[in-house]
Amino acid sequence: MDWLERSWRPVLLLVACLAVWQLVTTTGLIAPYLVPSPAATLDVLVEKQAYIWHHTWVTTYETVLGFLIAAVVGVLAAVAMVYSATIEKTLYPILLFAQVVPKIAIAPLFVVWLGFGLVPKVLVAVLIAFFPVVISMVTGLKSVDTEMLELASTMGGGPLKTFVKIRFPASLPHLFAGLKVAVTLAVTGAVVGEFVGANEGLGFVILQANGNIDTPMLFAGLIVMSLVGVLLFVLLELAERFMLPWHVSRRTSAVTTTI
Amino acid sequence: MTVTVGTAAVEIDSVAVHFRSKKIDVTALREVSLDVAPGEFVSIVGPSGCGKSTLLKLVSGLLKPSSGKVRLLGDVVTGPRHDIGYVFQRAALLEWRSARRNILLQAEMRGMPDAGKRADELIEMTGLRGFEDALPHELSGGMQQRVALCRALLHRPRVLLMDEPFGALDALTREQMNVELHRIWRETGTTVLLVTHSIAESVYLSNRVVVMTPRPGAVQEIIDVDLPVERDYSETMALPKFSTAAAHIRELLGASMRP
Ligand SMILES: Nc1ncnc2c1ncn2[C@@H]1O[C@H](COP(=O)(O)OP(=O)(O)OP(=O)(O)O)[C@@H](O)[C@H]1O
Ligand SMILES: [Mg+2]
Numbered sequence: 001m002d003w004l005e006r007s008w009r010p011v012l013l014l015v016a017c018l019a020v021w022q023l024v025t026t027t028g029l030i031a032p033y034l035v036p037s038p039a040a041t042l043d044v045l046v047e048k049q050a051y052i053w054h055h056t057w058v059t060t061y062e063t064v065l066g067f068l069i070a071a072v073v074g075v076l077a078a079v080a081m082v083y084s085a086t087i088e089k090t091l092y093p094i095l096l097f098a099q100v101v102p103k104i105a106i107a108p109l110f111v112v113w114l115g116f117g118l119v120p121k122v123l124v125a126v127l128i129a130f131f132p133v134v135i136s137m138v139t140g141l142k143s144v145d146t147e148m149l150e151l152a153s154t155m156g157g158g159p160l161k162t163f164v165k166i167r168f169p170a171s172l173p174h175l176f177a178g179l180k181v182a183v184t185l186a187v188t189g190a191v192v193g194e195f196v197g198a199n200e201g202l203g204f205v206i207l208q209a210n211g212n213i214d215t216p217m218l219f220a221g222l223i224v225m226s227l228v229g230v231l232l233f234v235l236l237e238l239a240e241r242f243m244l245p246w247h248v249s250r251r252t253s254a255v256t257t258t259i
Numbered sequence: 260m261t262v263t264v265g266t267a268a269v270e271i272d273s274v275a276v277h278f279r280s281k282k283i284d285v286t287a288l289r290e291v292s293l294d295v296a297p298g299e300f301v302s303i304v305g306p307s308g309c310g311k312s313t314l315l316k317l318v319s320g321l322l323k324p325s326s327g328k329v330r331l332l333g334d335v336v337t338g339p340r341h342d343i344g345y346v347f348q349r350a351a352l353l354e355w356r357s358a359r360r361n362i363l364l365q366a367e368m369r370g371m372p373d374a375g376k377r378a379d380e381l382i383e384m385t386g387l388r389g390f391e392d393a394l395p396h397e398l399s400g401g402m403q404q405r406v407a408l409c410r411a412l413l414h415r416p417r418v419l420l421m422d423e424p425f426g427a428l429d430a431l432t433r434e435q436m437n438v439e440l441h442r443i444w445r446e447t448g449t450t451v452l453l454v455t456h457s458i459a460e461s462v463y464l465s466n467r468v469v470v471m472t473p474r475p476g477a478v479q480e481i482i483d484v485d486l487p488v489e490r491d492y493s494e495t496m497a498l499p500k501f502s503t504a505a506a507h508i509r510e511l512l513g514a515s516m517r518p
Contacts, residue, residue: 147351150321156341157368165367169355246355246394 036216041223044216052205056224059202062118062190063228066125067183073126074133074182075175079163081134082141099131104192111197121193121201128189129182136178140171173247176240183236187229202228266333268418268450269295269318274327276313286475287313290327293469293478297417300444300451302461304508305471305479311454314476315420318452319343332417341369344411344449348423350403352395358382358406359391365413374413381409384446385439401432405439412443421453425460437463438492445488458512462486462504463495470511480511 018038024030025037032040045052077095081088103124110120144167152162194203202225209217241248276288287310295301303311316322317329320340329336331343352361359378366374382391385405395403404424411419425433437460444451444464455461461468468482484504486495495501 145351147347147349148353150316150339151345151347151351152368153321153339154319154341154343154345155365155368156339157370161368165364166353169353244355246396 040216041219044220062121066122067186070129078137107196124193125186125189129186132178132181140174144170183232267294268297270330272328274324289475289477302465310476344416344419346421346424350407362409
């Protein structure tokens with residue numbers, strides 16, 4: 001019943017949007033070649049199932065791979081930066097620079113360098129998803145109570161035990177917040193990578209549909225792409241629930257939800 | 260590292276502490292000397308900011324004195340010491356660990372085997388039975404402090420440092436905790452250094468009460484309290500000895516507060 005209570009509002013909004021969509025298309029308010037009707041879009045989704053599945057899988061694969069690499073590298077970079085001021089001073093400006101360079105602008109360069117295959121897409125996804133992971137992990141590692149760390153030093157466990165038992169677990173809520181942002185960005189990254197040069201993936205599907213003025217397929221591609229992002233986000237939420245029950249229960253306890 | 264009889268457990272020898280940074284230049288402690296005998300219970304009272312917390316940090320080795328020397332159990336303190344138990348004003352518990360596992364953190368950090376039984380004894384002794392598996396946010400403030408106390412006692416430290424451990428508790432809970440602490444002190448024979456703002460607490464618990472001057476802190480006077488070992492709370496409060504000592508301390512603190 002809990003999930004019902006939480007999900008009826010967004011579902012209602014979604015249904016309302018679909019109704020408006022259906023209305024404007026069936027009344028001919030907007031020409032079907034500009035906006036296809038929900039029915040037409042659904043038709044494409046069903047008829048071209050195999051085609052869409054294939055390309056969805058390609059994009060999902062690129063996204064997940066990019067996200068995982070970004071997560072691992074991001075966490076390692078954050079740990080290094082928190083434990084060494086020299087590394088932080090060296091790495092931080094470079095990270096910031098890599099973040100402000102528009103990924104859409106360097107994506108074509110990756111195609112030139114690395115061709116049309118998997119690698120440039122994953123690379124764009126990594127680049128775009130990396131920053132929120134680093135920032136959230138650094139914040140998390142630095143958020144640890146100094147008294148707790150002082151206490152740990154009187155317990156004589158050494159830096160490794162302090163990291164494993166105190167610092168790392170304390171940083172996880174921050175890390176998960178960053179990972180959730182990162183995973184949705186990774187989808188964007190993969191699709192941007194596909195836009196600049198690909199012969200498969202949802203980005204490719206959309207470009208093709210665009211060229212053929214096949215708006216139902218374009219819409220279908222957009223919808224599936226969003227669903228991939230939502231699904232990955234939900235998976236991360238579930239992982240968070242599983243790994244940080246203490247944090248989640250705290251966040252959604254009866255008292256905190258009423259204020 | 261055996262302590263011969265007669266050697267002080269804690270020996271603070273004309274210690275001064277200056278905090279210097281770009282913005283501030285504070286003398287927290289001017290010249291403090293204090294010896295605490297093994298098994299003795301000493302309280303430290305004084306106006307806010309007079310350096311009480313600083314003094315405990317010196318004894319634990321979390322802070323180095325600008326001049327002077329601190330000896331703990333016969334050895335000069337040069338870095339964080341592991342042979343102490345420390346309780347801060349805030350319980351400083353790990354919020355993802357249950358009460359029992361928070362207590363056992365002490366053992367895990369030290370690589371102490373078979374600490375479970377000892378933890379259960381302490382849980383029993385402090386009346387935490389039935390709450391072993393509760394997370395910190397499911398415990399009351401007083402219970403959290405008791406967990407912190409158990410954690411500080413787990414490894415049977417010879418010296419226990421407590422920095423306003425009951426500051427956040429209501430008067431009644433605080434009295435209960437005082438009675439408990441007194442009993443624990445008698446049962447364990449630990450040397451205790453307690454920082455407190457409560458005159459009643461300091462008199463009830465201590466062999467001696469150290470009254471400090473406003474910042475820069477120095478020892479203003481040391482009051483010997485000679486209460487019977489069996490201490491029923493209300494009976495003790497009614498003793499003439501108690502009120503004399505309390506009145507004297509109040510007078511000292513009051514005098515130092517006036518400009
Ligand atoms: N890390 C620090 N850096 C700079 N100044 C500090 C630091 N720690 C303490 N001080 C200063 O030293 C003085 C004594 O601080 P301390 O915390 O020991 O006071 P206290 O007696 O415990 O006060 P309270 O009763 O309010 O807890 C204060 O004026 C404080 O500003
Ligand atoms: Mg203090």
